[in-house]
Amino acid sequence: SSSKCILPISYSSQIYEVPAWLSLNYSCTGSAQLWEARPSPGKGMGVFATRALEPGDIILEEPPIIKIIPPDFRDGAAYPLSSIDMLLNSAFDALSEEKQAEVMSLHAHLTPGEENKESANRMLIPIFRSNAYIVGKTNTELGLFPKGARINHSCRPNSSQVWIDKIGKRVVRAVRHIEEGEEVFATYIPLLRDHKARQQRLDQYGFKCTCSACTHDRATQAASDRRRDDIRKAFADFEPQLTLTVPQSIAGRKRAEKNAAASEDLARLVEEEGLADYYAQAYRIVALSYARIEKWEAATRWAHKSYELNLAADEDAPNTLEMRALTEHFIQNWNTDLYNKSNQHG
Ligand SMILES: C[S@@+](CC[C@H](N)C(=O)[O-])C[C@H]1O[C@@H](n2cnc3c(N)ncnc32)[C@H](O)[C@@H]1O
16 A cells, blocks of 8 residues: 555654653554565565554455356365366466466576476466465365465565455465564465475475475474474374363373373474474364363463454464364353352352
8 A cells, every 4th residue: 555654753652751662752644565576686676564563454455356266176185287278378368467467576486397488378387386275165275366476485484474355355464573684484385394395385486485394403493393292293193183172080090191292382383493383273272172181271361362363364264263162161160160169268
């Protein structure tokens, strides 16, 4: 947008002796652009923060310039390119000349057979393969977002993106503190894989990843690989226990107590590895694990942490609604517990 924030005076606490937020006297007409595209050494173009950002801040949002519904779409597998060729061509032909030029300006990683292709339409497949994101209510569509397409990849990204069906836009948010001038990174691939498997998936984009999870010394990289494997396995192991049924047997209860402790280890591991996209999922597991041993205070706190992260991403998503309902349910149980205890002692 063309809107701007104007800060008329630079604030100094020594002079005003009041909190910064009280002394600030600026006028805002909408939000200024929080990002800019410019070259990123060794990576082509990149997107950079134009001011410091905090987790949850929206960096950019945009509708797709092209959106298609590929047949036989399977999430997690490379999409069947031949079948989307025709769909892409007709979507492209329907665009204005200006928008066609915008699409054609995007980076394309060419495989050996694709070099020397003259016509614009022949470039669509490589452009899509290098830039498209999965979108849609059921994650079965592919969209091209020319601004967001300038965001480079990291296996420890500082931003996360969601398709918000209600507004028909993909929204990019900060998931950790980002310094002014720092590059914004997204992930192009599932991250709970080891370095080798991740690089295999990244080969379709034609680069070797040099992110902090990929370029460390061998020992650090091995530790990261181990953490990601452990996290993936733990997520799968916890899956069958994620019910609200409180175990009745002593042995079952003992197991559930162990699992609650293990679930906190899982949350710590995900945080240690810096996989912000998985925090909400991990916190949900901790919340449910405490609910199964009727530790309602802990269950409430973890459910609320998960809820807040989900809320920041998409207020209408099923996850968000689920975590809100669980938080309310756990608070009620916590409340009843406190009431019963005070009656016992009073
Ligand atoms: C979606 S585009 C990102 C924007 C791109 N750099 C550009 O100039 O338009 C994907 C391409 O960016 C480059 N790229 C993305 N992440 C990278 C990284 N971590 N290291 C090196 N190159 C990267 C690769 O060429 C990849 O095919």
